[in-house]
Amino acid sequence: MMNSQESLWYVPDAVLERLSAKQRDNSWAEFLLCGLYCLVAVTALLIFSIAAFMRSENAYAMTILGFALATGIIYGAIWFSGELHLARHFVVALMGALCLFLFYSGGTENTGPLYYFVFPVVAVFLQGIRLGSISVLSLLLISLVIQDTGAFGFSNERYSFVFMSRIYSVYIIISVLSFLFAWFREKAERELLVSDEDIEQIIHVDLLTGLCNRNFMERLLRLEHNRFKRYQSPFCLMAIQMDNTERIHQRYGTEYSNKLIDQITEILMGTLRNVDIPARWERDVLLAMMPQCNLVEAGLMAERIREEIRRQTFMVGSITVSIGIIEISDDLEEAIASAEENLRSAARDNGNHVVSSKTDGAASTMDKTLFDKLQEH
Numbered sequence: 388m389m390n391s392q393e394s395l396w397y398v399p400d401a402v403l404e405r406l407s408a409k410q411r412d413n414s415w416a417e418f419l420l421c422g423l424y425c426l427v428a429v430t431a432l433l434i435f436s437i438a439a440f441m442r443s444e445n446a447y448a449m450t451i452l453g454f455a456l457a458t459g460i461i462y463g464a465i466w467f468s469g470e471l472h473l474a475r476h477f478v479v480a481l482m483g484a485l486c487l488f489l490f491y492s493g494g495t496e497n498t499g500p501l502y503y504f505v506f507p508v509v510a511v512f513l514q515g516i517r518l519g520s521i522s523v524l525s526l527l528l529i530s531l532v533i534q535d536t537g538a539f540g541f542s543n544e545r546y547s548f549v550f551m552s553r554i555y556s557v558y559i560i561i562s563v564l565s566f567l568f569a570w571f572r573e574k575a576e577r578e579l580l581v582s583d584e585d586i587e588q589i590i591h592v593d594l595l596t597g598l599c600n601r602n603f604m605e606r607l608l609r610l611e612h613n614r615f616k617r618y619q620s621p622f623c624l625m626a627i628q629m630d631n632t633e634r635i636h637q638r639y640g641t642e643y644s645n646k647l648i649d650q651i652t653e654i655l656m657g658t659l660r661n662v663d664i665p666a667r668w669e670r671d672v673l674l675a676m677m678p679q680c681n682l683v684e685a686g687l688m689a690e691r692i693r694e695e696i697r698r699q700t701f702m703v704g705s706i707t708v709s710i711g712i713i714e715i716s717d718d719l720e721e722a723i724a725s726a727e728e729n730l731r732s733a734a735r736d737n738g739n740h741v742v743s744s745k746t747d748g749a750a751s752t753m754d755k756t757l758f759d760k761l762q763e764h
Contacts, residue, residue: 475513604666630738709733712743
């Protein structure tokens with residue numbers, strides 16, 4: 388026997404905490420990976436600066452040492468700010484700046500451009516295909532402009548045409564290989580999402596509203612319908628949709644319309660009976676299962692919900708909903724289709740209506756006088 392008062396689709400706080408902890412762990416893992424790269428880079432830069440001092444290349448050595456110190460300071464600032472996602476962009480920017488400096492200065496014995504071969508791998512791995520592609524192309528274009536125009540006092544005689552042609556050729560080849568690797572990696576991740584969708588079919592909760600999801604509601608409907616066929620107790624479905632959803636989507640965006648749905652869900656939960664079970668049926672449609680409830684009682688409840696939502700003030704002003712109700716008969720699939728059809732009828736002409744019917748009867752809008760009389764009782 389279940390003693391818990393939580394809803395059937397309730398997700399334990401411990402599970403939610405583990406999911407949140409997993410996301411935080413991923414952010415820290417990415418941050419530590421970038422930190423390891425920075426540590427290797429700083430160590431190498433310190434070694435190069437010491438070697439340059441020993442060769443009396445003081446200006447070159449100080450610049451390299453400055454890169455090393457800047458890396459440590461900025462990475463520490465990222466850690467202190469808590470914006471760990473900036474680490475990967477910082478590493479790519481640092482690597483790009485270092486490549487340009489080595490290209491401009493020539494590095495040791497004009498071997499600076501050889502470090503370009505590392506950049507595509509780092510950029511695509513850390514930033515993904517889109518941002519990584521922009522970073523790789525940006526470095527290539529800036530280098531070509533500097534070489535062709537002699538910008539910032541760059542000497543075109545520093546590198547031979549054959550040498551730079553080979554550098555650019557290998558750079559492009561490594562970039563293409565990096566893109567292909569990243570594409571196949573993302574493809575594998577997308578295929579893994581199929582498994583996530585399969586898992587979603589066996590969990591109960593809708594993550595946006597906290598209601599049960601469609602898969603779980605379908606199972607509950609079948610159970611309640613079996614009970615109806617045995618005992619012939621009244622049983623209604625109520626489909627609810629926010630009016631003018633497309634206009635709200637286009638004007639305010641999906642994120643804000645989701646917030647409105649979440650607010651409507653709170654009003655719905657505060658109005659329904661304890662025995663009623665609401666679910667998120669479609670993106671903008673909520674469906675409530677109302678056992679031991681006839682069509683008149685369901686209509687009264689629907690009008691209460693519609694009026695309560697209409698009276699509320701949202702950030703976009705007043706919001707209205709349309710509601711379709713059906714009293715269940717022997718055919719469950721037909722009943723669900725009728726509830727959806729009643730909802731579409733209620734949504735016509737700017738909505739804000741309640742349309743109800745029995746499965747084998749004609750749909751009708753609930754009479755306002757009847758609603759007032761029912762409220763009095």
